[in-house]
Amino acid sequence: MITRQDIFDYVNQEFGTEPEYLWAKFPEYAVLRHSGNGKWYGIVMNIPKEKAGLNESGSVDVIDVKCDPVLIGSLLQTSGYFPAYHMNKSGWIGIRLDGSVPEKDIFYLIGSSYEIVRPKPKASKKR
Numbered sequence: 001m002i003t004r005q006d007i008f009d010y011v012n013q014e015f016g017t018e019p020e021y022l023w024a025k026f027p028e029y030a031v032l033r034h035s036g037n038g039k040w041y042g043i044v045m046n047i048p049k050e051k052a053g054l055n056e057s058g059s060v061d062v063i064d065v066k067c068d069p070v071l072i073g074s075l076l077q078t079s080g081y082f083p084a085y086h087m088n089k090s091g092w093i094g095i096r097l098d099g100s101v102p103e104k105d106i107f108y109l110i111g112s113s114y115e116i117v118r119p120k121p122k123a124s125k126k127r
Contacts (some may be wrong), residue, residue, distance in 0.1 A: 001099035002106055004030070004044045004061050010107055011042070015114055019044065032110075039117040041066055042110055044097075045085065052096050053082035061097040063106070065113035 011017040011032055019030035032042035044063045049056045064084045067075070072093050075081040080100030084092035095101050095109065 002097055002103045004097065006103070007042075007044060007063060007097075007106070007110065011110065014111065034114060034117045034119075036119040037117070041113040041117045043087070047085050051085055052094060054096075062094050063097060063110070064092050064094050065109050066091060066116045067093040067109065067113065068116070
């Protein structure tokens with residue numbers, strides 16, 4: 001089962017990202033920002049299980065990542081995925097970190113999210 005620390009180690013190694021803890025009210029919520037422009041490409045949270053699509057009490061660690069809207073529809077049909085918590089549901093997807101989604105799939109989606117938010121090349125000026 002993948003942990004939030006596994007994710008933090010991965011994004012640090014791959015992208016040089018350190019998690020940012022922005023809210024005193026939610027000290028376990030960690031934002032992942034692209035170093036090129038400061039845009040969020042992920043947020044790791046601990047949320048109520050019912051908000052993550054489970055009919056159970058308690059909480060679960062999750063990550064929301066930017067995702068191709070076409071892919072979101074397919075992923076939502078698969079165990080472990082749910083509409084993004086507190087993010088735009090047309091461009092973000094939530095992933096439970098409870099073993100229901102393979103680690104390689106989570107890392108792939110994190111990498112894809114990082115690429116989605118990367119700075120776009122500036123258009124050259126025509127004379």
